Amino acid sequence: MSDYLWDKTGEADEETRRLEELLGGLKFQPRPLELPAAPARNVNTARTTPRSLLSWPRLAVAASLTAALLLGAWLMSAERRTTESDARQLAGTTGAGNGEQAKYQPTMPMKNDAQAAKGGGGDKQSPSSDGPGQLPRASDAAVPVRPRRARLARVESKPRANRGEVAKLKTPGATPERRELIAREFTREEIAAAEKVMYALRLTSEKLSYARRQVQDAGRRETNR
């Protein structure tokens, strides 16, 4: 069935013909299209570097992630340095013998200095006198504080200890297996001496802090008067 209105086949009625002629005068008259100079180049550029990838929020997120990664790496390396320093310090202390410690002069007068000098301070910390595994008394903890530079120079001259084993030594809940591993590297006496020295150092540190607080309080009291 022909349908002129649909596909222009068959007979057309008069009104349809008239409308076609009348409205045909308004039809599209193509004008030359004014194209930009190099449209394809723009299109390709847009395809290879999408603008959305360069947006500020994305850049900010990328910068934050990079900063977090760098910070994490720095923290890990700092932790490693601390462990290494502890290991060196511990290895130096255990291998030094107590006689050497007595050679250094304390930089700050201590409450227990007189006792330490009287009793030969370092001798009381020797494993032979207290036995392995025994903690020293508080009065035995008057370990002379050496200048940092001299201490570091001494540490450098000593052979390196096994870093991993010494780190495990510091772990409070060390399992028997770990202790056995440590024992392969150090003798029981050396380990006990190291523990004693660490304990003495901690005590000394606390005492120094206490003394500093006392001095500060005294200074404040003087100021108030």
Place this chain on the structure above:
Amino acid sequence: MYNVEATAVDLLQVIGHTTHGAAESAAAAAREESPEAALVEAVRRGDNEAFGRLYATFGRMVHGILLARVPYGEVDDLVQDVFLTALKKIDSLRDAAAFGPWIAMITRNRAMDYHRRSRETTEVTDEVAQTRAEQTESVEVLNLIRGLPEAYREPMILRFVEGMTGPEIAERTGLAPASVRVNIHRGMKMLRHTLGAGKEQ
């Protein structure tokens, strides 16, 4: 494109050896081989001549869609705008064979944008005034068509102003052929009624 698709699907259905999936794949194959897709790919490679051919093919449709929505004097400039926008955005067109429906959508959006931006007062230039004087009757009938419901306006203008056939309108705009056919017939019926009422007055 439409004819090729329809022929392929009809042929397969008549033979009776086809399933729905096979018909779809035949239609997809027909779409891939469409000349519009080849032209779009050429434009993407920087071929301006190919874009000129797309302009020649789809210019009437864009003109007709705009004529159904914006004042007659503004249409030519807007046609240029639409094609330049299409050229800029052609990389975002996923299905190269769907260039017609895609540019039709750009055209409708541009017409809406025109109404959003245009002010109430319109300066009437001498040229526009002269055009209106020469084509008074044509513009009057055009205004009558623009007074029809929105669904009828576009196919009626494409049919009577641009001289496109129904199947051609459906193919270029991406509308269903049955819808276009119904809208043209109903629009014509309403226009006749309006014209008859005008004559009686």
